[in-house]
Amino acid sequence: MRKNIDLIIQYIKLNLQTELTYRSNLIFTFISAMTYVFVFVLSLKFVFNYVPQIGGYNYDQLYVILMLSQLWWYANVLVARKNFQYIAKAINNGTLDYHLLKPYSFRILTPFLKFDFRHLMPIIITVFLLFIKLDFSSIGILQWLGAILFFMNGVLVAYSITSIFTSFSFWVGRNNSIFDISLEMPDLVRIPIEFFPFIVKGFFIFFVPVIIMVNPTFQILYNNMDYILLAEALIISLVLFFISEFTWKYGLKNYTSAN
Amino acid sequence: MKKIISVKNLTKNFKVYHKKQGLIGSLSAFFKRKYETVKAVQKINFEMNKGEIVGFIGPNGAGKTTTLKMLSGLLHPDDGEVSVLGFIPFKRKKDFLSQISLVMGQKSQLWWDLPAIESFNLNRMVYNLSKEDYKTSLASLVEMLDAKDIIHRQVRKLSLGQRMKCELIASLIHNPKILFLDEPTIGLDVVIQKKLRKFIKEYNEKYNATIILTSHYIGDLEELCKRVVVINDGILGYDGDFGSLIKKYAKLKTIKLVFLKEVKKENLQKYGKIIDFEPLKASLEVNREKVGEVASGILNEFSVDDLNISEMPIEEVVRRIFENGNNE
Amino acid sequence: MYMLKYLELIKVSFLNRIDYRQELIMSFFVGIIIFAGQAVFWKAVFAENKIVNGFSFKQILVYYLFARIISEIIDSKLGFKISDIINDGKISNYMLKPVKIKTWLIFEEIGRLSIDVVIKTSIYVCLFLIFFGSIGVGLANVMLFILILLMSLIISLNLYFLVGCTAFITDNATGINYSLRRGILFLAGGLIPISFFPDFFQKIINVLPFKYMFDFPINVLTGKLGNMEIISGIGVQFIWVLVLWLMTELTLGFAIKHNQSVGI
Numbered sequence: 001m002r003k004n005i006d007l008i009i010q011y012i013k014l015n016l017q018t019e020l021t022y023r024s025n026l027i028f029t030f031i032s033a034m035t036y037v038f039v040f041v042l043s044l045k046f047v048f049n050y051v052p053q054i055g056g057y058n059y060d061q062l063y064v065i066l067m068l069s070q071l072w073w074y075a076n077v078l079v080a081r082k083n084f085q086y087i088a089k090a091i092n093n094g095t096l097d098y099h100l101l102k103p104y105s106f107r108i109l110t111p112f113l114k115f116d117f118r119h120l121m122p123i124i125i126t127v128f129l130l131f132i133k134l135d136f137s138s139i140g141i142l143q144w145l146g147a148i149l150f151f152m153n154g155v156l157v158a159y160s161i162t163s164i165f166t167s168f169s170f171w172v173g174r175n176n177s178i179f180d181i182s183l184e185m186p187d188l189v190r191i192p193i194e195f196f197p198f199i200v201k202g203f204f205i206f207f208v209p210v211i212i213m214v215n216p217t218f219q220i221l222y223n224n225m226d227y228i229l230l231a232e233a234l235i236i237s238l239v240l241f242f243i244s245e246f247t248w249k250y251g252l253k254n255y256t257s258a259n
Numbered sequence: 260m261k262k263i264i265s266v267k268n269l270t271k272n273f274k275v276y277h278k279k280q281g282l283i284g285s286l287s288a289f290f291k292r293k294y295e296t297v298k299a300v301q302k303i304n305f306e307m308n309k310g311e312i313v314g315f316i317g318p319n320g321a322g323k324t325t326t327l328k329m330l331s332g333l334l335h336p337d338d339g340e341v342s343v344l345g346f347i348p349f350k351r352k353k354d355f356l357s358q359i360s361l362v363m364g365q366k367s368q369l370w371w372d373l374p375a376i377e378s379f380n381l382n383r384m385v386y387n388l389s390k391e392d393y394k395t396s397l398a399s400l401v402e403m404l405d406a407k408d409i410i411h412r413q414v415r416k417l418s419l420g421q422r423m424k425c426e427l428i429a430s431l432i433h434n435p436k437i438l439f440l441d442e443p444t445i446g447l448d449v450v451i452q453k454k455l456r457k458f459i460k461e462y463n464e465k466y467n468a469t470i471i472l473t474s475h476y477i478g479d480l481e482e483l484c485k486r487v488v489v490i491n492d493g494i495l496g497y498d499g500d501f502g503s504l505i506k507k508y509a510k511l512k513t514i515k516l517v518f519l520k521e522v523k524k525e526n527l528q529k530y531g532k533i534i535d536f537e538p539l540k541a542s543l544e545v546n547r548e549k550v551g552e553v554a555s556g557i558l559n560e561f562s563v564d565d566l567n568i569s570e571m572p573i574e575e576v577v578r579r580i581f582e583n584g585n586n587e
Numbered sequence: 588m589y590m591l592k593y594l595e596l597i598k599v600s601f602l603n604r605i606d607y608r609q610e611l612i613m614s615f616f617v618g619i620i621i622f623a624g625q626a627v628f629w630k631a632v633f634a635e636n637k638i639v640n641g642f643s644f645k646q647i648l649v650y651y652l653f654a655r656i657i658s659e660i661i662d663s664k665l666g667f668k669i670s671d672i673i674n675d676g677k678i679s680n681y682m683l684k685p686v687k688i689k690t691w692l693i694f695e696e697i698g699r700l701s702i703d704v705v706i707k708t709s710i711y712v713c714l715f716l717i718f719f720g721s722i723g724v725g726l727a728n729v730m731l732f733i734l735i736l737l738m739s740l741i742i743s744l745n746l747y748f749l750v751g752c753t754a755f756i757t758d759n760a761t762g763i764n765y766s767l768r769r770g771i772l773f774l775a776g777g778l779i780p781i782s783f784f785p786d787f788f789q790k791i792i793n794v795l796p797f798k799y800m801f802d803f804p805i806n807v808l809t810g811k812l813g814n815m816e817i818i819s820g821i822g823v824q825f826i827w828v829l830v831l832w833l834m835t836e837l838t839l840g841f842a843i844k845h846n847q848s849v850g851i
Contacts, residue, residue, distance in 0.1 A: 003387060010384050018372045021413075032766035039773040046783045047632065050640045055631030097333055098368040102385050103356035118762070177613035183765070184617055188624040195631040200623065208620060253335045256273060257328050 007104055008112045015115040026118060033122030037070055037129065040190070055195045060133050062192070064221070067130035068214040069190035072154055074123045076182070079111040080159040084166040085179055086114050091169040094257045107248065111159070139221055146220040150230065153237050154213040158182070160240035161209075163248065170251030189213045193229065205229075209236055261345075263437070263469050264307040264330065268339035271300040271325050271493075299325040301493040302339065307471070309436075312463050314484035314501065315473040318574045322493040323473040327439045330471070331361045343437060357386055360435040364442040367422065368429055369414045375425035376410045379432055386433035393432065399465075400428045403458050420451035427455075431462065438462070440472045444479055456482045475573045477509065489580055496580045505547065508579045509571045512550050514543045519562040530557055615707055618655055619714070625651045640783055646809070647780075649722055652715050653805045654777050656708050660736065661743035661800060663696050666768065669751025670760035673842070689839055693744055724808055731817070732808040738824050739800045745831035746771065746796065752838050776802025796827035 019026075044066060048059045087110070090096035099106050139147075165178035188210040196204055196211065205211045212233040219225045274294050300322045307313055315323040328334040329341055332348035332355065341348055346355035369378040383393040401407055404424045409417055414425065423443070431438070440459070444452040460483055463470055474480060480487055480501060487504055489497035497504060514531070521538035530553045531545035545553045550568060557563060626648060633644040642650070669692070715722065750767045754760035772778055774797035781792055781802040792798050803820050806812050812820070 003384070006384055010381055014370060014373065014377060014381065017377070018370065021372050029762050032762040035766035035770050039769055039778065043773065043779050046779060046785070049785070050783065051632055051636060053635075054628075055634055057631075095366050097328075097361070097363065097366060100333055100351065101331060101356060101359070101361055103353035104385055177610050181613060181617045181620075184621050187621060191624060191628055195627050197627070197630070200627070210624075255334065257333045 004105060004108050007109060011109060011112040012115050015112075016117055019117045026121065029118035030121050033074070033119060034125065036186075037126060040066055040070070055192065057192060061222070063133050064130065065192060065214060065218045066190045067126055068151070068217055069186050070126050071123065071130065072151065072158070072189060072214050073186045074119050074126065075155045076158045077119050078116050078123070079155065080162040081179065081182065082114040082116045083110050084162045088166045088169045091166075091255070096255070097257055100252075107245070134221065138223070143220050143223065147217045150216040150220060150233060151214070153233055154217065157209055157212060157237050157240055160237070160244040163244040164240070167244070167247035167251040170254045185210060192218070193226070205232055206236065212236055262306040263309045263344060265342045266303060266305050266330070266339070268302045268304060269300055269326070269329060269336055269341055270302055270338035271329060271334060272337050273297045273299055298493050300329070303490070303493075303495040305488060305495065305498055307469060309469055310463070310467040311486065312459075312470040312472065312484050314480035314487040315471060315490060316475060316477070316480060316487055316573055317490040318475060318577055321490045321577075323490055324441050326490065327361065327441055327471060327473055331359060331439050332356070333361075357433065358435055359437045359439065360430045360433070361439040362426060362430045362441065362443055364445040367426060369422070369425055371415050372413060374411045375414055375429070378414070378425075378429050379410070382429055382432050388433060396432050396434055397428070400431055403461055404428065420447050423447060423451070423455065427458070434466060436468060438468050438470045440470065442474055443472070444474070444476070452479075459483055477570045477573060477576070489577060491577045491581055496577065509576045510546055511544045511571055512547055513569050513571070514545055514550070514554060514557070515567040515569070516541045516543070516557065516563060517565040519564045522561055526560070611703070611706075614703070615710065618659065618707060618711065622651060622655055642780070645719065648715075648719055649809060650780055650805055652711060652722070653808060654801055656711060657736065657739070657801055657804060658777065659707050660700065660704050661740050663700065663744060663747055665692060665696050665744055666747035666751035666764045667761065668692065669748055670754035670764060673752070673754035674760060689748070689835060696744065725810065728808050728810055732804055735804045735807055735821065735824065738828050739804055741828050742796050742824070742831055743800050745835045748835045749831070749838060752842065755842070771797055771800075774798070775800040776805070794823065796831060799824040799827060
């Protein structure tokens with residue numbers, strides 16, 4: 001355990017050192033990331049010029065869930081996206097070999113392989129933007145804990161899904177589909193659960209689980225919990241996690257270690 | 260004595276999908292794919308003792324690298340048994356991985372944007388080395404490879420040869436008992452090749468490490484391996500003494516000549532078997548032991564513009580081995 | 588013959604694309620899911636109101652249907668490709684071949700797009716007809732739409748080409764590519780129709796090239812524009828086609844000079 005923590009710290013350090021060799025990137029990434037937020041907020045604002053509320057939600061509430069979805073996305077990029085893009089490439093060109101030859105637990109190290117410092121600043125700014133519209137007086141300590149727990153749960157779901165799809169690289173060659181798809185997910189993740197008609201709700205909870213990413217967190221912050229949804233979020237997260245472990249292990253058996 | 264490496268009936272197949280050329284081919288493949296099985300390694304058997312250096316030779320696609328990858332645990336064999344240091348490699352136990360190393364010529368484990376020393380330090384932590392062991396090992400390797408000036412430079416700024424040196428340091432920092440070297444000298448110039456071979460020999464003598472080296476250059480093996488294993492199309496064709504292999508199957512070398520003045524074919528015939536002849540160019544086949552003598556004889560007698568001595572290509576050696584059906 | 592090599596290029600690109608069928612199927616599902624998300628959101632908007640800013644719910648859906656179809660055609664990965672070429676120094680490879688780089692890349696892109704467009708457009712239209720009923724588009728509009736779309740395609744290709752060239756100033760070109768594409772999509776009316784933008788904003792957008800990628804073609808198709816508006820729109824579109832083409836030629840010239848002097 002101690003060794004794993006040391007290695008994680010070392011990886012984070014090395015990634016930071018690598019990042020510092022390219023100074024201009026931090027600024028550009030910051031501008032890039034903020035463009036997404038900016039564009040989302042403007043779109044929302046423009047629509048609200050024509051309607052006073054949407055589906056029972058006012059602007060502030062939809063703004064909050066929008067910020068939560070952005071935070072979810074950045075967290076996803078930080079621990080999942082960059083790392084699994086690297087791993088998918090490594091599976092295809094065989095550079096995964098070196099990781100497989102080392103006496104450490106690759107799965108535990110995975111979230112830190114390519115720790116993306118560039119997105120730390122956007123995360124901080126987005127948290128700040130989120131806090132502007134939150135009513136702190138109405139959020140108790142338990143709610144904060146619950147919100148953070150379910151937020152992490154949402155990130156874990158995205159992590160597991162990315163891992164499962166990356167494992168497919170063991171069988172099929174070029175497999176960038178998950179990284180392209182996930183890019184579009186923030187558009188869906190920010191939609192409150194009440195907007196989904198009954199027919200498609202199940203699909204978006206169990207099949208393309210966008211509803212469980214930030215809706216639980218949002219509900220807890222506004223003290224409006226749907227306990228069934230919370231339970232579903234935890235169970236799906238657990239199931240996906242085990243599936244991701246299984247697909248990885250099974251995929252490794254199929255690894256052909258390209259030259 | 261228990262064998263440090265033991266392989267029985269080791270087999271590995273790959274599924275490759277077969278596609279016809281052109282638009283029709285692609286469209287039909289879109290709907291239905293034909294797979295064919297490539298038999299990369301077929302029922303090979305061999306054993307090694309501690310401290311041995313064995314060379315694996317064979318043409319491209321022979322199965323050398325696949326065998327090495329099964330020995331290091333990267334690939335799952337489809338059949339057969341393999342034991343290295345008493346472990347089953349593909350179970351990838353940490354104790355096993357801590358004692359082996361696989362160096363691949365074209366793949367790098369070094370962090371591209373940072374000095375090599377950072378990657379060494381990372382490996383120190385990966386392999387749980389104490390600071391003293393790390394310092395000793397690093398100093399020893401740096402000295403053997405003459406790498407003092409390059410380890411603090413960014414990896415992307417190093418030449419291919421320099422990078423190879425750093426790769427070796429990174430791979431050996433933990434003093435592995437077993438070293439797998441996959442085409443380590445490929446793409447390197449002659450000077451560096453010689454240096455690396457010298458290093459590998461020294462390393463083996465100093466640490467009594469067991470080494471398997473794959474290559475398709477006979478030159479790589481001449482300096483290092485007393486014993487060679489020849490593989491082609493996944494089948495083991497020869498396992499034995501290198502000297503005997505050369506004597507039996509690679510007796511001949513080729514001398515290619517370019518002359519300044521035209522020569523007569525009869526004057527050249529006494530030196531060896533003529534394969535190609537033009538008044539200003541010729542190729543001769545000569546016995547290995549006689550090459551030096553023949554070369555100096557030709558240089559003395561004729562006006563030579565260029566003289567090139569080359570080994571019999573590995574494909575030819577392998578062909579001869581398999582023709583003879585020699586399966587020691 | 589001059590054209591043959593480019594046609595061959597389209598074919599090879601096309602083959603490359605259908606080779607990766609799982610990617611194709613995946614990207615198809617992405618389109619469906621995104622559309623579903625947009626439909627869900629706007630259904631909530633229209634929950635209390637039948638008409639919002641001159642759109643009915645059905646009309647908004649038609650807007651997004653065509654936005655999706657147009658997206659398949661003009662939303663190319665060209666920018667990423669250019670960035671990669673610049674970053675890896677592979678621009679030299681292209682310079683060594685007896686072809687014009689830009690033409691080469693554009694034809695490669697067309698080949699890649701061909702199968703996506705045909706398959707996905709058909710399926711999207713069919714699904715829409717099944718779930719939401721008629722689309723209500725006249726034939727004359729379709730012909731005009733295709734002409735305008737061709738110009739939209741040229742604008743898009745040149746625009747993303749320029750975006751890709753940001754690789755000269757940063758090695759984080761991928762991030763820039765993503766966000767500039769998002770910004771462009773927003774200004775083009777790909778996220779919400781331009782008519783939702785405040786008036787002053789619309790005035791600015793009317794003279795920029797982005798609107799002519801999405802909003803303008805869609806409104807022509809759905810018959811929301813009068814004849815004068817269509818004609819002036821086509822005029823502005825045409826000017827931007829020329830301007831952007833010129834800008835990419837200049838940028839490419841700079842790229843080649845830069846490569847020759849630095850020699851990646």
